[in-house]
Each structure stands twice: as structure tokens, then as C-alpha cells.
Amino acid sequence: MAKNIYIGKILKNEEVQKDCFLMKIKIAVSFETPLPGQFVMIRIAGLNDPFLSRPISIYSFSRKNNFCLIELLYRVVGKGTQIMAGLIEGSQVEINGPLGNGFEIQSVKKNVVFIAGGIGIAPLSLLIENLCRRFPSSLMTLYFGAQRASAVIGLNKLQKMCRLVNICTDDGSLGEKNLVTRVFQKDIKKFLPEDTSIYACGPKEMLVALGKIFSKNEFDCQVSLEERMACGTGACMGCAVAIKDKKGALVYQRVCADGPVFYLRDIIWE
Amino acid sequence: MAKNIYIGKILKNEEVQKDCFLMKIKIAVSFETPLPGQFVMIRIAGLNDPFLSRPISIYSFSRKNNFCLIELLYRVVGKGTQIMAGLIEGSQVEINGPLGNGFEIQSVKKNVVFIAGGIGIAPLSLLIENLCRRFPSSLMTLYFGAQRASAVIGLNKLQKMCRLVNICTDDGSLGEKNLVTRVFQKDIKKFLPEDTSIYACGPKEMLVALGKIFSKNEFDCQVSLEERMACGTGACMGCAVAIKDKKGALVYQRVCADGPVFYLRDIIWE
Amino acid sequence: MKLKTAPRMAVNLGRLKLKNPVMTASGTFGYGEEYADYVDLNKLGAVVVKGLSLKQRLGNPPPRIMETTGGMLNSVGLQNIGVDAFIEDKLPFLRKYDAAVIANVYGETYDEFKKVTKILSAAKGVHALEVNISCPNVKSGGVIFGSDPKIAARVTKTVKEETSLPVIVKLTPNVTDIVAIARAVEKAGADAISLINTLTGMSVDLKTRKPHLKNITGGLSGPAIKPVALRMVWEVVQMVSIPVIGIGGIMTAQDALEFLIVGAQAVQIGTANFVNPHATMEIIEGIQSYLAANKIKDINEIIGTFQP
Amino acid sequence: MKLKTAPRMAVNLGRLKLKNPVMTASGTFGYGEEYADYVDLNKLGAVVVKGLSLKQRLGNPPPRIMETTGGMLNSVGLQNIGVDAFIEDKLPFLRKYDAAVIANVYGETYDEFKKVTKILSAAKGVHALEVNISCPNVKSGGVIFGSDPKIAARVTKTVKEETSLPVIVKLTPNVTDIVAIARAVEKAGADAISLINTLTGMSVDLKTRKPHLKNITGGLSGPAIKPVALRMVWEVVQMVSIPVIGIGGIMTAQDALEFLIVGAQAVQIGTANFVNPHATMEIIEGIQSYLAANKIKDINEIIGTFQP
Ligand SMILES: Cc1cc2nc3c(=O)[nH]c(=O)nc-3n(C[C@H](O)[C@H](O)[C@H](O)COP(=O)(O)OP(=O)(O)OC[C@H]3O[C@@H](n4cnc5c(N)ncnc54)[C@H](O)[C@@H]3O)c2cc1C
Ligand SMILES: Cc1cc2nc3c(=O)[nH]c(=O)nc-3n(C[C@H](O)[C@H](O)[C@H](O)COP(=O)(O)OP(=O)(O)OC[C@H]3O[C@@H](n4cnc5c(N)ncnc54)[C@H](O)[C@@H]3O)c2cc1C
Ligand SMILES: Cc1cc2nc3c(=O)[nH]c(=O)nc-3n(C[C@H](O)[C@H](O)[C@H](O)COP(=O)(O)O)c2cc1C
């Protein structure tokens, strides 16, 4: 009985870019320090509609003397995120977390490559911050693709942390007009599997494309997956993803409890 | 196609007495001037839980140059009113109204008696105000019973409008310690059926007791009833009340569309 | 990128042509006049009126309604003015409008169904009959008729024999096998099927330990039941060849479109009217916008385009 | 005005004694350990674990869940580790706690039911079996077994013959006559009845015109279905003499009390755990407070005190 449902108080809830909000939440000091890649289940206290909590990655975290601050970066895509976007300062939210397994960062190599698509930057931001602190000598390279310039969030901060930031957009409004997977593929020769750690998060199409790129080589790529969730704690079996088990057979694992971070090579796409 | 659903903006939502709130709402100028006894169906725009709108009497109304103001006086008794009480200034509510038939005031007599129980004062307040204006020469007497002093709302204003205000409370904390129906019964000899109009609103027990009092004489008493409502417009047949028809047979009428004001003698209590 | 002309919205329910697929559900729109101040009745595909019996019915004692999570319970018990009073007092009003009028027919016995059908068929301005064998709030007839394929078929036949109007049979969801009932009424001659009526439910007042509804149980309607309704519509459209009208928890154009995509030829809007008297108008406009946005010229192009 | 001692909360489900009437519903509480960080398992009346089959089951392909108004659809399809792995890997953990362990048993065939029952009955620390003849998300067995009184009775008998543990039979609400099924399993020897499992429903993604669930249909749970569950419990308690466990949309102590008042001997909390992992604890405390506030010394004094 260590885990609690926290009541968070919204300190800020800003539209940082069109349809993209940054929510700053004050929460009790007992909130566990999250690992990069972990997430929270968030809901509006007392509301039955929307009914289920929504999973959102932890974008940033800091521990103060007698409280903690967490930031969530989220895109408005439907009812739940719409209602989140409408919450004003001082409103309360229910937070369950941190949940899931973060990225594996025990054995980070000399080169670290991040590949982000759109709002996929959210969990990667916390990871980049964390790795910068823990492995200051690693060479960090970020590939960040988005639909348009306005969907490139937190660039300043990211540029300070990474040696190299490659931006591309679907419409060419910032950086190269290209898909992030293509931009990375052009560069892949610069990296060697044995001294490169790769982390990716983004839409399914991006991850599928990455899967193809890495199917022909030895790179280890960790990706953070998304799936609709009910419990977030591993109980409902709702957030299944098809994974190859040790013998190569298909099993369904839970994004919330077995992930959300998986090795890309283990994932079986439909 | 005259009626609209109005979006009202909350200008004030104050706890005027324990568990009793006064909500002041700004609404479009096209809102019809309500008759005393009419009500609105109110809901929080976009919320599916609570699901149905709640019927609340119009407590006061004023028409400004390019908007109208309505006030609702309501007691927190359950989920819907709880949520109403939590709404802050600037919030929006959906308002359907004015609905129902108001009190019959064509033939107001020399003496006018109002009998209010608790929050039943809400529709009577607008009625008193209206009759004072229209029939300044009538003698207005109010019998107002409540659980305790703090549930006696708007006394100042009421005392200004009525010649005589008789207050009683269940716990004796204000006025006589007695039931309002008993206090009125002691005075009944002061009034003659042919020159007295009587209007009452309050909890069911009060109305049943009044029914007994008036069963033995010729007084005409109009009462405003409450029943759970879904549509508020007469379509669902949900808000039925048992009424004697002309032949004395039981029929179910709709509180929303046939009422909420009925002649007490027509009501069949279970 | 806009279509040059507005999308065509007309649908056919067999012989019955509707200018759009949006109608009101019986019992939730009175006799039309209750909402005439809010809604332009001319814009509706059809108005389905409150269930009509031979004689007026008192209905059940109150309380008759209770809110539930995402829905409501009702035990109105088919209070209505009777078929004759309907024709005399209510139909003239409805005839003034350009919306099909569908009379919801209820009987406690085969004979009552027969008589009500006969009377309505002789009236001017009734465009179709909807046979209610699914009301959960009456002691005789109602849901009992709708739970057994044989009885459902016999009611259907009884009504068909008395009328040349299109006959829609409205089914109850409180059954093990909705397809069996649907096929039985199809075989018995039904021109279309409406589903669903309400699910039977109840709730308890903790203070008094009494049911919230005097009738104890009532019919559950509203968005809470939408998933069940949609599933039943889908099950039935696969197994019958007559048109199906989707009903149950439709609050928005999106909800209505789900039913159409799954294969309903039209939809009925019930409880939504209570919560939002403009619901039908917003749903019609919403469907039109959806079609326009997706460059679909005719609503029939999306009906039954479900990709299971 | 307070009671001197806390209200007594123990209830009997036939031979099975529970320290309070609040248990978790199968499939919504994993194998207990998933919620051990949130809940003091010692405080629960019982833990009902995820449905167990003879061999591990993969479950259905994703997406498996979708939100609905006041509820959710799931098509997990009984993904589970199999009965042997359960006994080896999960049961030792549960044995450490002072909550009855109820194993939810699932089989595609009578033979599978028999074998799973046998294995579980030999295991230490299983206090009762709950026979799942009501899962809507599997092709064989499941709801098919639960829709026919004869088959339901035969499954019950099969299980009873293999075990001396109390046997609870869990029924599906997707039937015309829940009482007929309940009476059939009672006659076949069931020690108690659980109801309800989920209602079958579906929903459609307008963008793709595909079902939100890969399996197309799924089970509807959550507060949306509470009125239906309560009605079925009430129908059944009047017609059987074995204890009934109420399940369906219970979110709060108030909800649980409605079921108890209507006559359920105990309740199970399902979907509420997802939304509020503390739900079971809050419900136990809430029932206690209600009893204390109403000066009721023993929970058995309110069970079945409905005043219809
Ligand atoms: C572990 C995890 C971490 C996440 N972190 C973030 C984050 O940091 N920022 C962010 O903006 N979003 C994040 N998401 C996605 C976010 O949970 C969904 O966008 C959100 O739940 C949608 O809710 P809604 O009610 O607004 O949309 P809905 O109305 O429910 O759906 C709108 C659309 O979004 C899709 N969708 C719904 N739920 C999910 C989901 N859980 N995963 C993926 N797609 C979904 C639907 O299929 C639909 O197409 C994360 C998801 C997971 C599983
Ligand atoms: C025409 C009309 C005018 C009204 N005017 C006012 C008013 O001016 N001020 C005011 O405070 N209240 C008024 N009411 C009562 C008000 O509608 C209810 O108190 C409110 O709907 C309760 O909602 P809830 O969600 O808070 O309570 P719930 O949780 O729904 O119920 C709490 C308790 O209130 C009872 N209740 C619920 N709805 C009604 C209802 N419609 N009528 C009577 N009892 C109900 C329930 O049976 C229960 O005991 C009026 C009712 C009607 C029909
Ligand atoms: C208050 C009320 C009264 C109803 N009366 C009838 C009726 O008379 N005849 C009928 O066939 N259906 C009746 N119904 C059922 C509705 O027509 C509809 O089938 C059901 O409510 C489901 O749709 P909804 O969720 O959109 O309301 C009634 C429903 C409600 C809520």
C-alpha cells in the first residue's frame, strides 16, 4: 500500500502552440520521482463523463521542499484532452502515477539518438534532460519531426541539451521538408550499433517506418507506445500490444505495465 | 419556433444561507418575461453527468437595455444542485425557459395570503413582488415557515412588500416555534373565502396539511408543485401528478406543462 | 473544396420516403406540438408520436422518472389520450407540417392492435405505423409481445392485415436473440424494424429503501444504452433485408452516423430531446456537414459502409 | 448518538464466510497484485481473480477497450496465464492476505470446465469457484453457455461434481429471462449466483468506419449498466433461495447499498477499480459509515430490506 491517488492543483495550463497545451501541476511531496518514459493517469475529480482516466507522459518533474511539480505536454485530440485544455488555474485533477516502466538507461552508449514525432517529444524531453545530467559526455542527437513549425515544442531547451538537433516538418515551415524517419535514415551511417543508444516516440506510422529501418541492422531502439487504457496499472489487459516472446511467438503484453517502453524489434505490427 | 435554449452567464453565485444559494444569471434580451411561478430547466453546458436538466423557479427577473437578469434561489439537496453551487462567476449554464404556467393572478382579491415553506419562498417572492406592483391596495400577508432562522431567506425585502409577515421555525430560532400551517390555521378566521386569494409553495407535507385545512371551507388556494422532470416541456409525461378531473376521476397531469401551479383542491395525494 | 450542391439527405424506408433519416422517437416528443416552439417540424424526416392505445390510458402512478449515469429510467406506462382523441385533436396540427407522421401503435391484446390499426389507417395524414411490442412499463402486451418470435410475428400479421400503410415493428432489447425476433417479424410482413426500445432497469432510494419509480422497474434510455443499441442494429441488419431504424442514446450527429454506417436506414432521437430540445435540428445539420466535409453527395453512400 | 461498537460487516455466502460483502470483480483486479500498492487486500471480503482457463489464452487482438458514456467496452477475450501458472505464480501471493480467494473458472467445453475445476480444487488457498458462463468476448463457451438454462445447468453440474468448494455461477444479462437461468443453475447445485457480467455492445470509429474494438463487439460495464444489473438482481433474489452477488456499475458505497437492500448478499466492484483504484476501500468504509449513521449494528439487518 504505497501508491496513492494524488490530487494535483493546476498552476498553469497554457496553449504553448496551436492545440498543444502545457499543464503545470502541484502535487504532494510523496509523489514518487518519475523515471523518464513513465506516465500518469489523469482525470477530473468527480466527473463521470469522460469516464476513464487519460494516460499522459511526464514531460518534466521537479521536487521542491514540500511539494512536487509535474508538467504534462499534451495535444488536444478528443473529448478528454479538450476538457483538460479547458481547466483553469486552481482546478484540481486526480493523478495516478508515476506508472509503467521508463526507458532503459542503465547502459547508455557514447552516442545517444532521439527520434521524436510530434507530441512524441513529451516523454523524450524528460529523458533527454535526465541523460544530459547523468551522462554529460555522451553525444546527444535529436531528430524531431512535426507537421509544421508550430508543432515543434520546446526547441530552445532541447537545443541547449543536445549537441545536434535536426528539425523537419511535413510542410517545410521549419527545418527540412521531410519525414523524420527519412532524415534519420540519411544519417544512419554516422552511427555504429555498438556505441549508439536510440530512443523514439511518435505516431504509429513513424514507429513502423523505424521498424523497417532497424530490421536490417543491429541497432537497439527503444520506443514508447500508446494504446487506449482503462486501468493503467496492469489489471484490465486492455492496452494490449503484440510482442514477440523469447521463442518468437506472438503474445499480448500490456503497454501500461509491461511498457510503455519496448524494444522496437520485439513489436509485431498488424 | 419561438423558443430557444439560452446560454446564461453566471454573474454571482453566493451562499446566502447555509446550503442555500442565490445565482444571478445574465441572459439574452430575447428571454421572455417570466410570469410568477414559472421556472427554467438549467444544466451545465456539455456535461452528461448529471444527465438531465434541473427545474428551478425564477426568483427574480429584470430586463435591462440589452440583456436580462434572472435570479435563482436554490437549496443544495443532491448532485445537480451541488454542482450548481460549485459554479464560479463567469461560468456558463444552459437555460430553457420560462416554462410552465404561472400563478393565476387575474382575479386577485382584497386579501392576499402567501404560505411558504423553506425554499418554497422562491417562486412566491417573484409573485409577491409582482402583486405588490399590480395590486398596491391589496392586503398582503405572508406566513413563512422554515427549519431554522438561517433558512428564512429574503426577509427584509419581504417585510417591505407585505403588510404582515409571520415567521415561524421548527426550532424556534426565529419567530414562533411552530409549523407554518398551524400558525396560519390559528389566523384563518381573519380571512373570508370570498375576498382572499391564497398562494402556497413548500414541501409536500406542508401542502398535504394545507389540503386538510382547506377541505373544510371555501378558500381557493393555488400551490406550486415539484416533481422530478426530464423534459420540462410536456413531452415525456414524466412529471405526473394525480389530479381530479371535472368529473372527480383521477387523471395524471404534467407538473411542467399543466402546472407547476395547481388548485390545491384538485390534487389527489397518495 | 466544398460540394457545389448540398448533400442529398433523402432515404427510403421501403415504400416510405423520408426527406432525411432523422425522426423523433415515440414517447419523447409528445404529439409534436410540445416541441414546435423549439424545432422546425418541417425539417424533420418524420415525427413518431407517443404510443397510442384504443382508449386513453392513465399511465402509471408517479414518480415516473429517475436519472441514472448517462441516462434515465422512465415508467410512464403509455399514458396517452387514445387513438380517437389523437386523430381529432393532434393530427390536424401535425398535418400542417412537411414531416412524415408515424403513429406508434400499442395494444394489450391482438384485438386492440387490430382496432387501433384500423382507426389510424383510415385517418388522413398518418404515413406509417410503428408497432410497439416492446414497452416495458405496462402489465399486459408490451414487452411480453416482443420477447417471443411467434407472438411478435402474430402481432405483426394482425396489424398488416388491417392496413395498407407501411408497418414498422419496434423491438425490445431485453432478449437473448434479437435476430430471431427480427427475422420473425420480417417473415410476418413487417416493412421495417425499429430498434431498440428501452432496457429494463431500476434504482433504489437509500433514504426510504423504496424504488425511485413507483412502478419499481422502468425503461433505461439515453447515451448509456447506445453501445447495446448499436450492436443490436448491426446484428439485425446482417440478417434481415428490410430497413432498420436505429434508436438508442443518440445525442449527436456523430452518434447518428455510427448507426447509419453500421447499416441503419434512418435513426430516431429520443431522450436527447429532453436534454437538448434542439437535438434533432443539430443532428440533421451535423450529418449534412459531415457529408459535405467528406465530399459525400448522397447519404445513401454511407449507409452500411461499416468496415468490420 | 454513535454506536458503541463498529457495525458488524460479515456476511455468509452459503458455506463461504466473508468478513465483509465487498469483493473485486473478475477481470478488473488482475490477480490481486496489480492493486496491492493501492489497496489493503486484507480488508477485502474476497478477491475474485481474472478468468482462468486450462491453458494460457492469448486473448483478442487490440484495440480491446473503448470508453462509452458512463462506461466502457472491453474485448479482452479472457487473456490469462492458465490455471497451472496461476497456482504456481499468483496464488502464493494471494495466500498471504486475509481475503477469501475466489477463482473465476472458464472453459470452452464441459471437459475444460471439469479439468480447471479439478486443478483449482486441489490447490491450497482457493476458497470458492466462480463459474464464468457469461463472457461475451470468446468464440466458444462463454455467453453461449449462459444463455440457455439447460446448458447453464449442465456446466454447473459438471463443476459441482469435481469440487467440494462452494460454486458460484456467474450469469450473463444478455438474456430474455434471467430468472429461468438462475433457477436452472440453482437446481443444478450452484451455491450462489453472481450477476451481472457485461452487456454486449459496440461502437464505431467515424474516421475509419471500423469498430473501435478489433473484436467488433465487446462487453459494456460501468455505471451505465447499473440500473439493468440492479433490476436483474431483484428479479432473481425473489425467485431463488441461494445467495446472490450483485455486480454492475458499482462506483460508490451508495451503489453497493442499493444492491444489498434489494437483496444481494454481497457485491463485486469491477470497472470502478480502473477509475478509482481506492474504490473498494472507500466502499467498505462508506457502507460502515452508513450503517453507523443509521444505527444498524449488523449489515445483515439491511440485506433484502427493499420496500417495493
Ligand atoms: C503511455 C502513454 C503516454 C501518453 N503520453 C501523451 C502525452 O504526453 N501527450 C499527449 O498529448 N498524449 C499522450 N498520450 C496519448 C493520450 O493518452 C491520448 O491522446 C488521449 O488519451 C486522448 O484522449 P481524448 O479523450 O482527448 O481523445 P479520444 O476522444 O479518446 O480519442 C481521440 C483520438 O485519439 C486516439 N486515442 C485515444 N486514446 C489514446 C491513447 N491512449 N493512445 C493513443 N491514442 C489514443 C483515439 O483512437 C482517437 O483517434 C499518451 C498515451 C499513452 C498510452
Ligand atoms: C417547477 C419546479 C420548481 C422548482 N424550483 C426550485 C427552486 O426555486 N429552488 C430549489 O432549490 N429547488 C427547486 N425545485 C426543486 C429542484 O428541482 C430539486 O431540488 C433539484 O432538481 C434536485 O436536484 P439534485 O440533483 O440536487 O438532487 P437529486 O440528487 O436529484 O435528489 C435529491 C433529493 O431531491 C429530490 N428531488 C430531485 N428532483 C426533484 C424535483 N424536481 N422536485 C422535487 N424534488 C426533487 C429527490 O427525490 C431527492 O430526495 C423545483 C422543482 C420544480 C419541479
Ligand atoms: C419517457 C419515455 C417514453 C417513451 N414512450 C414510448 C412509447 O410510447 N412507445 C415506444 O415505442 N417507445 C417509447 N419510448 C422509447 C423510445 O422511443 C426509445 O426507443 C428509447 O427511449 C431509446 O432511445 P433514446 O435512448 O434515444 O431515448 C419512450 C422512452 C422514454 C424515455
Ligand SMILES: Cc1cc2nc3c(=O)[nH]c(=O)nc-3n(C[C@H](O)[C@H](O)[C@H](O)COP(=O)(O)O)c2cc1C
Ligand atoms: C476489462 C474487463 C475484463 C473482465 N474479465 C472478466 C473475466 O475474466 N471473467 C468474468 O467472469 N468477468 C469478467 N468481466 C466482467 C466483470 O467481472 C463484471 O461482471 C462486469 O464488468 C460488470 O461490473 P462493473 O460494471 O462493476 O465492471 C470483465 C470486465 C472488464 C471490464
Ligand code: FES
Ligand atoms: S490499461 Fe489496464 S492493463 Fe493496461
Ligand code: FES
Ligand atoms: S417533465 Fe416531461 S412532461 Fe413534464
